[in-house]
Amino acid sequence: MTDFFQNGSITTLHNLSNRPLDEMERELMEFSRQRPMSLLLPSLYSELEGQALPAILEQLKQVPYLSEIVIGLDRADEAQYRDALRQFSVLPQHVRVLWNDGPRLRELDARLEERGLAPREAGKGRNVWYCLGYILASGRGEAVALHDCDIVTYNRLLLARLFYPVANPNFNYEFCKGYYSRVASGKINGRVCRLLVTPLIRTLKKIYGNTEYLDYMDSFRYALAGEFSFRRDVINDLRIPSDWGLEIGVLSEMHRNYSTNRLCQVDIAHRYDHKHQKVSFDDEHAGLSKMSIDISKSLFRKLATQGIVFSTETFRSIKATYFRIALDFVETYRNDAIINGLTFDIHREEQTVELFARNLMKAGQTFLENPMETPFIPSWSRITSAAPEFLQELKTAVETDYEEYGS
Numbered sequence: 589m590t591d592f593f594q595n596g597s598i599t600t601l602h603n604l605s606n607r608p609l610d611e612m613e614r615e616l617m618e619f620s621r622q623r624p625m626s627l628l629l630p631s632l633y634s635e636l637e638g639q640a641l642p643a644i645l646e647q648l649k650q651v652p653y654l655s656e657i658v659i660g661l662d663r664a665d666e667a668q669y670r671d672a673l674r675q676f677s678v679l680p681q682h683v684r685v686l687w688n689d690g691p692r693l694r695e696l697d698a699r700l701e702e703r704g705l706a707p708r709e710a711g712k713g714r715n716v717w718y719c720l721g722y723i724l725a726s727g728r729g730e731a732v733a734l735h736d737c738d739i740v741t742y743n744r745l746l747l748a749r750l751f752y753p754v755a756n757p758n759f760n761y762e763f764c765k766g767y768y769s770r771v772a773s774g775k776i777n778g779r780v781c782r783l784l785v786t787p788l789i790r791t792l793k794k795i796y797g798n799t800e801y802l803d804y805m806d807s808f809r810y811a812l813a814g815e816f817s818f819r820r821d822v823i824n825d826l827r828i829p830s831d832w833g834l835e836i837g838v839l840s841e842m843h844r845n846y847s848t849n850r851l852c853q854v855d856i857a858h859r860y861d862h863k864h865q866k867v868s869f870d871d872e873h874a875g876l877s878k879m880s881i882d883i884s885k886s887l888f889r890k891l892a893t894q895g896i897v898f899s900t901e902t903f904r905s906i907k908a909t910y911f912r913i914a915l916d917f918v919e920t921y922r923n924d925a926i927i928n929g930l931t932f933d934i935h936r937e938e939q940t941v942e943l944f945a946r947n948l949m950k951a952g953q954t955f956l957e958n959p960m961e962t963p964f965i966p967s968w969s970r971i972t973s974a975a976p977e978f979l980q981e982l983k984t985a986v987e988t989d990y991e992e993y994g995s
């Protein structure tokens with residue numbers, strides 16, 4: 589349980605009472621009559637071989653209020669797709685698996701490519717984008733939620749709390765972001781959120797003032813959470829970045845498309861743990877290092893659309909200001925760890941901050957060299973306007989794959 593403080597410009601829905609799961613699920617059952625619910629799971633085949641996803645499926649089996657579960661499956665050959673269908677068939681809900689590497693979906697992708705409309709990078713953004721298209725085409729869900737498949741602390745309460753704000757017909761929210769405590773195994777995790785996102789937003793506020801956008805971004809208690817929910821109509825005008833800017837990019841899109849009283853965040857878990865990637869000190873194209881570059885670029889691009897002019901000098905002062913602020917945060921986190929009896933590796937934290945500071949310059953340089961380059965995949969309303977038949981074809985391709993390989 590937490591305090592009830594409201595920070596920033598969006599509503600925060602806290603966990604003030606540890607409400608029992610069965611009570612929440614009963615309510616969600618009621619809501620589902622008016623607002624049927626779709627769950628979207630972006631997944632890699634390799635996640636089915638790990639521990640987290642099979643345990644998530646055990647939990648999902650028991651969820652009574654879902655109209656459909658749409659899984660986007662990446663990096664799977666035919667045998668693996670068949671195996672995935674077999675493993676997901678334990679779910680009693682209406683389940684469809686998008687075989688993104690299969691010939692049917694590849695062919696559809698090639699058709700978009702010819703018209704310059706296809707996602708340019710493979711990855712989670714592309715996977716989520718195709719699943720959203722399928723959810724639009726299927727029309728089964730009115731409220732949609734999405735979560736990662738590497739959560740090792742998953743339970744049904746997390747899902748119920750994630751859906752609730754957009755499923756309750758008495759609430760007026762279009763979009764809801766999940767947040768949680770990323771403390772596990774005796775330490776504070778969430779390295780990119782803690783050491784890059786928050787200090788960078790505070791840096792930009794210090795340099796450019798408390799703009800409405802920066803204030804909004806600073807309101808999110810876990811801006812990088814891969815868990816969010818929204819009403820189906822949000823999908824039409826959403827432009828999804830295909831790189832690691834996905835989570836930040838979606839928040840920026842919500843700011844562009846809706847007023848803040850239609851947006852909220854919800855406490856979904858006391859404890860959250862997932863698969864930890866390496867920082868990747870030697871390779872900027874991998875791990876948290878790549879993530880930090882993509883996220884910084886996405887924030888710079890967004891500020892540029894608001895009239896902020898960048899130069900090498902401004903990026904130098906952003907880097908210097910960030911470095912100071914981030915080191916102050918390291919001390920704050922250290923003290924928070926100590927009072928809570930958690931372990932804390934100051935050297936590792938400061939090394940990570942040094943890397944992120946260098947990466948800010950790299951992100952800035954890339955932005956200056958190519959300011960028009962955006963990783964955004966076109967919105968579904970643009971696709972529908974350019975190719976009115978596409979959504980139906982996507983749905984047919986997914987159904988045909990299911991019939992051909994599912995038996």
Ligand SMILES: O=C(O)[C@H](O)COP(=O)(O)O
Pocket residue numbers: 770777778779780781782812813863864865876
């Ligand atoms: O949310 C984050 O900051 C990144 O996903 C890294 O998270 P981790 O430090 O918990 O692995």
